Amino acid sequence: MGNRLLKALMARVRRAAVRADGGMSTAEYAMGTLAACGFAAVLYKIVTSDVVSGRLQALIGRALDAPF
Template sequence: MKYVSTWWRARWAARSDAGMTTSEYAMGTIAAAAFAAVLYKIVTSGSVSGALESVIGKALDAPF
């Protein structure tokens, strides 16, 4: 009988710690927004923008 109660306690402890808390969601959202801002700055920079335009131009001018 002692084994069953130990098993239930371990099961309950594992189940009660599932998922993120509100503060973890907030930190994840802030991190995602910061990453998006950095990625936007990189993609809109002159050299990267020129390279993307070049790749797209070459793809559109490709003979079929």
């Protein structure tokens, strides 16, 4: 009886090891979405700040005034 139980357990462990994770769970999607939104908010604040906005406008102005 012990040998059969051990074989069944080993087979179950092998099946679990072979089975691939199909993707993220709902909680992982929620955390990923929350992190992405937080990162987007921080990036938006940085890009719309006076210093970065001024430098981006200067960079675009120089690119548009470049001689061809």
